[in-house]
Amino acid sequence: MMRKTNKSSQGRQKIPIAKIAKRTNLQVTFSKRRSGLFKKASELCTLCGVEVAIIVFSPAKKPYSFGHPEVDSLLDRFLARNPNFNISLADSSLQLGKAHKNASAHELNMQLTRISNQVEGERKRGESLDKMSKASECWWENPVDELGLDELQILKAAMEDLKKNVNDQANRIWLESSNTTTGNNSAPFFVMNNAHHLFESSPSSDQVGSGSIIIPSAYDIGFAGNIGLF
């Protein structure tokens, strides 16, 4: 087989538009894309002769800005200056404009606020879970997308280990609960199965999927199916 390490570079990789998990990666991406954004803005200015102002707060809350014309230098002067706390004038001038919001905008704003809160909640929840996982080495909570083959293998092993325990326990419970019931003809049976069967149309749940294997023997149910990573 050809070695896969033949190429000097894999080139640009497709990444999902979702928050980048790796800190270092995020930082690089932020820098690159911020530059790209400003360049695009600059081109828009030049090509169409329009005015554009952009404000960006970095992940570290550091402000960056682009502006043409003139806003640029003003904003840059802001940023060069440092943190201060006074809203007064600027705020009031903005408040003035706020009065002119029309109804449709208001409705959209309602929606936006609602969804925004929703997102924020999700995000925070995700963050706390992330911290929790990092604190206690809960591998399974880490973004799977970042794992390499090695880690995936370990993860797989761990999951299967856990799964075995789960199956054992399930079977145990089944036994306990069944020793009070009358002759049930079914055997203790607990099988982990294809996830896509859970949420998609599954022809029949006790039907062997293409390629899957049913292990009928009671008490001994693990991942039904074959083994092999690749």
Add this chain to the structure above:
Amino acid sequence: MMRKTNKSSQGRQKIPIAKIAKRTNLQVTFSKRRSGLFKKASELCTLCGVEVAIIVFSPAKKPYSFGHPEVDSLLDRFLARNPNFNISLADSSLQLGKAHKNASAHELNMQLTRISNQVEGERKRGESLDKMSKASECWWENPVDELGLDELQILKAAMEDLKKNVNDQANRIWLESSNTTTGNNSAPFFVMNNAHHLFESSPSSDQVGSGSIIIPSAYDIGFAGNIGLF
């Protein structure tokens, strides 16, 4: 030889970054590039979790804006940073504010679009975590023996969810590593399997393990086996 006028389109042409002369052309370019700019900003927001505000005046002086979380708060924070420049900024802030108000509907729509996408992404990623956390406070560390059927079911669902992610990721890696190899006749393949088979033999990672059962359907590999908790 082929005629050079055979093509249905010449594709994108390189244009100088200078003011476009043709009015109609300029208008189209403005629309397209404004959309592109906002999209880039949106991606930057999502990817890096940062705050961005953009204000654009069209050639016809019509204001457009994009903002996350919203232009208002960003501008407020921005202007608040330097009380000394409040007055000189009043003009620009008024201008910007006016732009924002007039364009509020449009901008809010942009925000809605972006946030909706974000919600979708977050939701999907958060689902497995959610199940995990709901399952119990740290079920994975707890002795499985103490879990009841309900918890086991939840655990099962969570595991299968996670497993799906793992499989997807594995297939992705497989694809990436294999798109540099020549005519490999095997499909992307990753199967969770019995733990005891896992580490008996570890063939080279780009070698299909011998003895494993291949499920021919590519990209769709989960826990092989049937489903059903009792």
Add this chain to the structure above:
DNA sequence: ATGTCTATGATTAGGTG
């Protein structure tokens, strides 16, 4: 003014220095 299409130019993810 916005959406579609195609071919092509521009951006950038992942490396490396």
Add this chain to the structure above:
DNA sequence: ACACCTAATCATAGACA
């Protein structure tokens, strides 16, 4: 952090609807 490199993804000019 930044600049450079490669190869892939993405954006978009021009034409049309």
